């Protein structure tokens with residue numbers, strides 16, 4: 001089979017999708033598409049691509065059973081512009097290849113993240129890592145913006161002055177705040193990208209990284225629609241239960257499903273068997 005040219009990816013290449021006040025996501029390059037996943041999965045049989053509906057069933061099967069390596073056959077290379085505090089969370093995803101703008105080599109532009117007033121919230125009382133939903137009064141929100149802007153301006157003024165004395169850029173930059181923007185090329189395979197999206201689209205992720213993940217998810221959805229649909233159904237919108245949670249659920253579950261009930265949902269032949277196996281497992285729990 002020849003190299004996969006993905007028309008949707010070709011269409012998206014090099015377009016800048018704006019995120020936050022100065023950030024963006026840009027698809028620089030890609031390798032493969034849904035076809036590459038089925039191609040890899042079927043390599044052992046040497047049968048090549050079958051019908052679209054069979055490809056979809058296969059991709060969904062692979063996702064459901066965590067047969068992950070075929071998803072690694074698709075790659076995305078993004079150019080991302082993001083605030084440094086977002087980059088610090090992002091870089092924890094070790095399975096990507098990264099090349100970042102160098103503040104030792106180049107002068108940092110005066111571009112800082114300034115939140116929209118509406119996302120300025122109080123510290124959450126229930127989640128130590130998050131924001132509350134309660135409205136912050138407009139005068140406090142305005143004051144927060146004033147503080148952020150004053151400090152950003154002052155830090156950049158110092159940086160600029162040190163550069164004027166010809167102090168080394170690697171030293172002049174050390175007081176610049178986390179709200180300053182940086183840029184990188186970020187290359188990752190689809191399996192690990194899905195893992196990133198699952199963690200960073202979650203409502204527990206910080207808003208400022210979530211908006212990047214959501215924008216990238218739109219691109220991924222367009223480029224690999226079948227794989228993304230499977231990811232949404234079996235990963236993003238699925239939940240896992242602990243043993244005790246299952247013991248609780250057991251009380252409310254029917255021991256058997258009427259096959260007619262199953263017809264109402266978009267289940268494949270295998271899934272119907274799998275559901276029955278799962279139910280059996282729950283009912284065997286003690």
Ligand SMILES: Cc1cc2nc3c(=O)[nH]c(=O)nc-3n(C[C@H](O)[C@H](O)[C@H](O)COP(=O)(O)OP(=O)(O)OC[C@H]3O[C@@H](n4cnc5c(N)ncnc54)[C@H](O)[C@@H]3O)c2cc1C
Pocket residue numbers: 092093094095096129192195199200204205206
């Ligand atoms: C909501 C949220 C809050 C967080 N809070 C904190 C925090 O307070 N403090 C903090 O330090 N971090 C925090 N993190 C970061 C988190 O602990 C992970 O480092 C980050 O999400 C990357 O996840 P990962 O290691 O699964 O991803 P990746 O690094 O992309 O790795 C993907 C998978 O590859 C495997 N893998 C990769 N490298 C190794 C390795 N060396 N050894 C074994 N397996 C490996 C693992 O299976 C891993 O799940 C937070 C993350 C989230 C989403």
